[in-house]
Amino acid sequence: xxxxxxxxxxxxxxxxxxxxSGRDSHWLNNYLRFYPKFFHPVYVFSxxxxxxxxxxxxxxxPNHYNLPRWLYTWLMPWFYCREITQCRVLRVKQMLGVWxxxxxxxxxxxxxxxxxxxxxxxxxxxxxxxxxxxxxKFTERCGWRFSxxxxxxxxxxxxxxxxxxxxxxxxxxxxxxxxxxxxIRLLTVGRLVHQKNQLNLLRAVAKIKIPVxxxxxxxxxxxxxxxxxxxxxxIKLKYIESVKHYDLVKIYQAADxxxxxxxxxxxxxxxxxxxxCGLPCVxxxxxxSRFILTNGLNGLLVKNNPVAITAGINQLINQPDLANxxxxxxxxxxxxxxxxxxxxxxxxKLLTSLIK
Numbered sequence: 001x002x003x004x005x006x007x008x009x010x011x012x013x014x015x016x017x018x019x020x021s022g023r024d025s026h027w028l029n030n031y032l033r034f035y036p037k038f039f040h041p042v043y044v045f046s047x048x049x050x051x052x053x054x055x056x057x058x059x060x061x062p063n064h065y066n067l068p069r070w071l072y073t074w075l076m077p078w079f080y081c082r083e084i085t086q087c088r089v090l091r092v093k094q095m096l097g098v099w100x101x102x103x104x105x106x107x108x109x110x111x112x113x114x115x116x117x118x119x120x121x122x123x124x125x126x127x128x129x130x131x132x133x134x135x136x137k138f139t140e141r142c143g144w145r146f147s148x149x150x151x152x153x154x155x156x157x158x159x160x161x162x163x164x165x166x167x168x169x170x171x172x173x174x175x176x177x178x179x180x181x182x183x184i185r186l187l188t189v190g191r192l193v194h195q196k197n198q199l200n201l202l203r204a205v206a207k208i209k210i211p212v213x214x215x216x217x218x219x220x221x222x223x224x225x226x227x228x229x230x231x232x233x234x235i236k237l238k239y240i241e242s243v244k245h246y247d248l249v250k251i252y253q254a255a256d257x258x259x260x261x262x263x264x265x266x267x268x269x270x271x272x273x274x275x276x277c278g279l280p281c282v283x284x285x286x287x288x289s290r291f292i293l294t295n296g297l298n299g300l301l302v303k304n305n306p307v308a309i310t311a312g313i314n315q316l317i318n319q320p321d322l323a324n325x326x327x328x329x330x331x332x333x334x335x336x337x338x339x340x341x342x343x344x345x346x347x348x349k350l351l352t353s354l355i356k
Contacts, residue, residue: 003040003352004086007044007045007091008090008101009044009093009097013047016048016050022247029172031344035058041058041086042057043061043080045061048062048063061083074103077100084108091351094115095115095140095150096136111356113350116144116151118153126193126263126264144160151347154291162350166266167342168272170334173334176278178278182211183210185254185255186214189218189273190218193221197262198222199222200304200305202237204261205233215240216237249277257313258275260274260281261304267288275299275330276338278330280324281293284302285304297326
């Protein structure tokens with residue numbers, strides 16, 4: 001008989017929000033189609049009053065009363081105490097959604113596994129949400145203190161940390177025969193916020209002497225600044241606000257070079273997906289990128305300023321042999337280290353190890 005699993009989404013999240021942002025298929029391909037092979041039932045606790053999009057895979061427990069998330073966070077365990085007490089282990093998908101699971105641990109002594117994907121307090125501060133920082137830091141401390149295990153997606157040496165990086169569906173995100181386009185097609189994917197550093201990427205692209213086209217996928221508060229700067233610098237910009245996760249494949253496959261110049265990241269899914277599609281990548285030389293890339297082997301690591309970014313892009317444009325070598329190295333890295341089938345089995349092994 002399979003044990004029951006309870007999954008708590010990040011605070012405020014639901015399959016409705018995943019659908020709007022295009023992440024619903026990512027959830028399906030990387031998590032939901034694997035869990036039922038090892039657990040039954042698989043309960044998913046949603047912050048929205050919504051129908052179950054995957055009734056054959058999960059049992060969805062929605063927010064029937066449409067309560068605000070700050071209130072529903074504390075009431076959820078009581079609304080669904082019968083289902084929670086059936087669970088043998090609880091899985092929290094992001095640290096900021098940990099409170100309902102910690103309540104369940106306190107009252108019913110259930111093991112809790114939480115993901116710590118990145119420094120949430122730092123990002124909140126960067127985006128001007130300084131008033132949330134004390135609560136976020138308190139939540140992080142409690143999550144680390146009281147969770148039984150914490151999954152980290154990049155190197156972390158704290159005692160409860162278990163390194164399990166993000167994975168990629170390598171059968172979906174796969175290469176096609178590379179054809180260099182004119183103009184050169186550059187691609188970046190990410191929210192339009194200061195952390196992602198798209199304004200500096202635009203300044204770098206403006207310095208490229210041959211015709212290029214930059215495709216930018218993402219939404220966020222810097223949208224108007226991005227458009228204004230692209231117009232001022234006379235950059236050919238193709239903007240897509242939101243794309244279904246499975247539709248990203250064709251966009252990666254149609255690009256020539258992928259760029260990621262964020263100041264900070266956790267384990268960047270967009271970079272892993274681009275590499276899985278065999279894109280040569282120009283990436284800021286940061287801790288998050290050095291965990292994935294080796295400079296000159298499976299990507300180019302550059303200093304995070306417009307001059308260095310421009311030089312990296314030009315290097316790939318002018319050296320097609322290097323671009324092809326990095327393309328092959330990127331794909332092989334994903335196959336060896338980030339195949340979602342291998343990654344999810346690491347998680348399953350961790351979850352089942354806590355079941356008494």
